[in-house]
Amino acid sequence: MYREQIARLFERSPFYRRKLSAAGFGSPEAVGGLERIAELPFTVKDELRASQAESPPLGAHACIRPEEAARIYSTSGTSGAPCYIPLTRNDLDEWRGIARRSYARSGVQAGELMLTTYNAGPFVAGAALDAFDSLGVTHIPVGTGNTERLLIALKLLRPQVLVATPSYALHISERAEVQGLKRILVAGEPGGGEPAFRKLLEDRYQARVYEVMGIGDVAASLWGECAEQAGMHFSGDTSIHVELIDPDSGKPVEMKDGARGELVYTHLRREAAPLLRFRSRDHVQVWASKCGCGRTSLRVRCIGRTDDMLIVRGVNVFPSAIRELGGKFQPRVTGALVVKPRRKGVRQDPPLPVLVESEVSDREFGNAIQEQIRSTLLVTTEIRLVPPRSLPRSEYKSKLVDYSEAEGE
Numbered sequence: 001m002y003r004e005q006i007a008r009l010f011e012r013s014p015f016y017r018r019k020l021s022a023a024g025f026g027s028p029e030a031v032g033g034l035e036r037i038a039e040l041p042f043t044v045k046d047e048l049r050a051s052q053a054e055s056p057p058l059g060a061h062a063c064i065r066p067e068e069a070a071r072i073y074s075t076s077g078t079s080g081a082p083c084y085i086p087l088t089r090n091d092l093d094e095w096r097g098i099a100r101r102s103y104a105r106s107g108v109q110a111g112e113l114m115l116t117t118y119n120a121g122p123f124v125a126g127a128a129l130d131a132f133d134s135l136g137v138t139h140i141p142v143g144t145g146n147t148e149r150l151l152i153a154l155k156l157l158r159p160q161v162l163v164a165t166p167s168y169a170l171h172i173s174e175r176a177e178v179q180g181l182k183r184i185l186v187a188g189e190p191g192g193g194e195p196a197f198r199k200l201l202e203d204r205y206q207a208r209v210y211e212v213m214g215i216g217d218v219a220a221s222l223w224g225e226c227a228e229q230a231g232m233h234f235s236g237d238t239s240i241h242v243e244l245i246d247p248d249s250g251k252p253v254e255m256k257d258g259a260r261g262e263l264v265y266t267h268l269r270r271e272a273a274p275l276l277r278f279r280s281r282d283h284v285q286v287w288a289s290k291c292g293c294g295r296t297s298l299r300v301r302c303i304g305r306t307d308d309m310l311i312v313r314g315v316n317v318f319p320s321a322i323r324e325l326g327g328k329f330q331p332r333v334t335g336a337l338v339v340k341p342r343r344k345g346v347r348q349d350p351p352l353p354v355l356v357e358s359e360v361s362d363r364e365f366g367n368a369i370q371e372q373i374r375s376t377l378l379v380t381t382e383i384r385l386v387p388p389r390s391l392p393r394s395e396y397k398s399k400l401v402d403y404s405e406a407e408g409e
Helices: 002-012 014-022 034-039 045-054 089-104 124-134 147-157 166-175 195-205 319-327 363-377
Strands: 071-074 084-087 113-116 138-141 161-164 183-186 208-215 219-225 232-234 240-245 260-267 278-287 299-305 310-312 315-317 333-339 352-358 381-386
Touching: 002 014, 002 260, 034 240, 071 124, 084 089, 089 124, 089 208, 089 219, 113 124, 113 147, 124 138, 124 219, 147 166, 161 166, 166 183, 166 195, 166 333, 183 195, 195 208, 195 319, 195 333, 208 232, 208 278, 240 278, 299 319, 315 319, 319 333, 319 352, 319 363, 352 363, 363 381
Parallel strands: 113 138, 113 161, 161 183, 183 208, 352 381
Antiparallel strands: 071 084, 208 219, 219 232, 232 299, 240 260, 260 278, 278 299, 310 315, 333 352
16 A cells, blocks of 8 residues: 555655655655655645645645545644645545544444534544444534533533533533533543543543544544543554654654654555655654553554644743643642743743642742642743633633743744
């Protein structure tokens, strides 16, 4: 499959034909097999944006024309201009199968009522809606933008499963007491795998939380957590090849228990817009040993994203790691916090300002949080305690970093 995919890129993708030739690989035969993939250049998000800007609408990296696509999604544009993601009917079938495997790992049963908060578009999360139907559940698609309607559905229909982003699940739990749920399936942003944040949601809902992770350019819902809650299992099977690299050097990192690095993906059967060694910017910890559930598939836990990472006096800091440490002080904190850099850009000087919602307002408590972060992350912060529900809430994803008051670089 890999060799066939490489041949397809040379034949149909001007972008990859130029890219590989410039790297010294002038033909599919020169590229070789999957065992040599680490010799090939990476693909990064900015290249895809530039490709679509120069060759609209799908870009020179695409292998089809717009009219050959069965569906066209777009990324959220969180870190720049949105990219269009075309899918053929075969690509859609692949995505549905991947998403079905990821969500099924949680133990969802046919006949259970599942309330989902994903919209059908324009984002790729909508592709999961078809996968839910294939699980045999009674699907209640509410979507985003109407929390009151969602709360009414939760009260009257009493579903066993709720699907939402971690941020929205937290927001719902603050709006009303929800009863009868067995599972909460969270995806779309880091949070579901953080022990303190997970415990907060499980305590409020009295239900198990399972994390799912995907990436729009590669596949929706690519990883899914089982009942062991010991990392998300890879569901790409024979459709996608995954690598782990050192994010600084780009060199391969061995897939072994406890290893950390950045995930890199290569499509093996994608027709519309195959990607070769795409850097996800997702930093993870991996486990390669057999899971307690008996599965042998690779497992990961997301540490954070490069898009959110800050560098404070040479130390890489993920805001999600700050949230995890702050969450250890529950129930005196609500679980909501925001990092407020003083200047725009990745590099910051200490102390790093962090707003933390708390029932407590005394300075000693803030100092205790600061010390927990400093001793664990080696970063000095300035904790500012703010009243509960004073920070913004979201029906989709919440921003952990707010530059609105930051000065220019």
